[in-house]
Amino acid sequence: MRKSVSLLALVALVATLPVHAGPAEDKGLTIAKEASTRDSGWADNTADLTMLLKNKQGEESRRDMRAKTLEIPDDGDKSLMIFDTPADVKGTALLSFAHKTVDDEQWLYLPALKRVKRIASDNKAGPFMGSEFAYEDITSQEVEKYTYKWLRDEKLGGQDVFVFERYPVDANSGYTRQVVWMDKAAYRIQKIDFYDRKQALLKTLSFKDYKAYGKFWRASDMTMVNHQTDKSTQLVWNAYKFGTGLSARDFDQNALARVR
């Protein structure tokens, strides 16, 4: 396809764009698509989650949340996150509509004012609730949000894994690239290294205690370590339920107004 392109231009292209079509890119995309295919058809789920934020000194703070997610075929998922603690934000809710190619949409519900506020959509690199997770780390991970490049196969903790890089398509992403370790047995992400805009290693996210819910796998423990600040955030997922019969009605602004 690119045979007519001069070598110099090709070198320049490789230097400026992280990705161009090639066998490693094709393989990376194939892996991502397979992972996405295996994780489709779950319809909806609910879960309770606890976030433990640890600073450099090891001091901990805790947030408890409830999450509802609705799978939208051919688009990003809809999700509703309700905060139970800290007590001053109890009843605060974040409604997100992820999209494959256009900006995600977000609304914040402030219970004291009963006010629904639209959030500017390019805050994805910002921290979620003061944690080490950015908004873009917790929203629905659509295949189209990245381009891919397979790096190698190796063993990680006794499992055969693919190692591939993915590059965020959105210029507002806080990352230049992510290195993903995904097991070959069930296409579950085991680990992600995040590289910041200066190409420096920023964070590592580890997925632990995968549990099967029907044919869908979910990690019970997701721990993000920030290598630049030595802070970490552990996300513990409990009480996952799939196919609970949620509909788009549970993810509109009227639903926000009855969040408690």
Add this chain to the structure above:
Amino acid sequence: MRIPFLLAAVLLGSVTPAIADGWSGRTGVEYLHFWSDPIHEGQYSNYLSPFVEPEYNAEWDDGKQQFNFTLFARGDSRDDNHQHVDVRELEYLMVGSNYALRAGVSKVFWGVTEAEHLVDIVNQSDLVENPDGDTKLGQPMLNLTLINGPSTLNLFVLPYFRDRTYPSESGRPRTRLVVDDDLATYEASNGRHHVDFATRWSVSESGLDLGLSYFYGTGRDPRLLPQKIAPGQFVLAPHYELLQQVGLDTSYVDGAMLWKLEAVGREQLGAWYFAMSAGFEYTFSGVFGSSVDIGLLSEYLYDNRGLNATLIVPVPPVKAIGAPPNYFQNDLLFGLRVGFNDVQSTQILMGIIPDLDGQGLIYSLKAERRLGETWKLNLEFRGYVNIPVDDVLYSQRNDDYIRTTLAWYF
């Protein structure tokens, strides 16, 4: 606790382990400090007031039915009117597949702008809580929500009118003449029992949120009429007129930019007038490689009644009758929002509103920070600069204040 459906809610709630049920709330103290001497007789330079806001929530029938109760109570040894109790919420909610029904005392917010909330009319302002009018009294209502795809129609029947709360003689800030609630009059022959009607149609579609609303009933802003209660002694008597309001509130998000517009047409005593606020908020996320977000806000505020929109409290003997007050006839808001995105959720919102027709200026700063896991500190500065003698805020020219609130959440 004798309310039968509360009991039912408790019982049913215990059968189905519902989420976030039970008691919660906050309690704390507010310290209000003025750094200039008071202008009006009876006022003080500081006010200390404890408050409590307990809340009970129950959900049953798989979340399709809800009961919510919120009570607010504040004590104040210096301002009798600031010492008050209000049922913020006492509502039963039933949710169907494409409808919801709400009955009881509740709160509804309409709008998108920051400096003033023109469209928002369902709930009365609890003005003694904050002169910005953002704190609301509970409103008895019957509310039917009908959902059709991305659009929603809300219908409200509001069977009872709540009078606006005003500071007492010793309260601060206040108008020069004290507002006497007991002298309130209503255009509606059945007074507070006039049944008001409100409706709002809203739609949310690819970046656009749009609401069209209509209200007919007793207006929430009274005219304040000077009234002689003794020789040489005057107070202001609130007069609440019937009002028709057509409202538009809309926002459009485009990347970091959020555009906002609110506009109302109001008919009172046979005359229509128009007011609007329009502006934007632009958010710089993660400035200078930090996790801090900075939002720049600007809003233009307009009222076609011009200076007549302002209630001018006349010097007795009195004849003039002001229209319901609107401080913003031709003003601009410049604001700055700083979100630190830290573990303690520290946030600051600063704003200045210069009056384009004069030299007057209002400024405010609100900051909040969580302390530990269950405490919260709020600071609010508000001040008035160069307020001209004919401005409604002239009587508050010395009332720059700092309000410190420390609350414990349970």
